[in-house]
Amino acid sequence: MITNADVVAAAERLAGLVRRTPVAVVEPGGLSGAGWLKCEYMQHTGTFKARGALNRVLAAQAAGELDPQVGVVGASGGNAGLAFAYAASRCGVPATVFVPQTSSPVKVARLRQLGATVVQQGAEYAVAHEAALKHAADRGAVYCHAYDQPEMVAGAGTIGLELLADLPEGFDTVLVAVGGGGLMAGIATALAGRARVVAVEPVNAPSLHAALAAGGPVDVPVSGAAVDSLGARRVGEIAYQVAVANGVASVLVTDDELIEARRLLWADRRIAVEHGAAAALAALTSGAYRPAPGERVVVLACGANTDPSDL
Structure with a gap:
């Protein structure tokens, strides 16, 4: 497990060295009910990593x-x-x-x-x-480690601290793509007691979903459109512990739903993300996650290392 203090320490260490990525307001009715889009695909190297x-x-x-x-x-x-x-x-x-x-x-x-x-x-x-x-x-x-080290998770969690600072009016839910789970774990730790995190996974790479069902991390077969970024065969121990401690739920989306969400981000916003980064939005566009009336939802667009020729 990591703590909020670990995330705060990471933010202090990273001050001035990483980009404070913008939060874009989504117009009412746009992007299937999202309130904001956290544009982490604009980070150095093109992802939150x-x-x-x-x-x-x-x-x-x-x-x-x-x-x-x-x-x-x-x-x-x-x-x-x-x-x-x-x-x-x-x-x-x-x-x-x-x-x-x-x-x-x-x-x-x-x-x-x-x-x-x-x-x-x-x-x-x-x-x-x-x-x-x-x-x-x-x-x-x-x-x-790509996702299961305290420093890696805490660094990713600084996104959550930025959301708290940049959205002082408050928000209820953050939709986060999950592969190995480090991003989800960091943000859930940063937002504990302030907002909920919902994990979104491809149906062909359900590492957290399977772990929550089994009572611990287990190996799963992985394949599909997002395998290059969400292809971890086993969710991280830190991610599993944080998910259980914070009541993080996992929802699944299909490859077709990922592809459509990615296409929508390009058509609506001219944002070119990789398939895995479209998972969070796909939860809304597919209906895998249905916000309650009045629920204020942030969608995290976490990576843009893609070939735009197939958009």
Whole structure:
């Protein structure tokens, strides 16, 4: 588990180093009942992941754990890897990123542009994860987990603190896409007692949904349109604990619903997000989540590392 104090400490560490992404007001009746759109796709590297990765690397550096010659290592379907590479470059150290062979060519190309050494291994995140752990043990690199490390989760939680500051009139619910669950866990911790968080997952990658049903994290098969960003086979321990402690519910959306929500964001707002980032809106447009009358809903658009040619 992490605490609100961890999120506040992350915000202090990250001050001036990450973008305070805007909150766009949605006109009445627009985007299927959303009140606001948190535009986190405008963050460094194109996703929220930059917050947690930079928090992790800065914390390791402050603790004297970061060897400047060896740097950091992590595994990622793409977005977390971009964040690891970005954080390493900001701190002047090398980064090695293991990615599944299914990773988006767009993301792999951007990893290399950021200076990371990229190793493509295995068909799923879990295989790349094991390879990264071995690299960390063999080389002494600081290991960055894509979603199940306190610093990663706390960094993501700074989004929740921004929402509280930027929407002083209050809000009731935040819809958040879930893969491994670090984003959900951070925001739910930051908003505990202030607003609820609803997790939205692809029906073909229901890691949190399955964990809540089973009473703990379990492996699930993953596939589908959003597998490159929401393809974690097992939800994080931190995410599961936070979800249970804060009563976070999970709703599921289909690939067709993700695709339609992504298309709507482009047609209505000229926002090009990846399929996984459209999950939060898909909960509304599909009816998987139906707000109560008067409920004030924030939709988090969390990533834009996509090929816009199929919009």
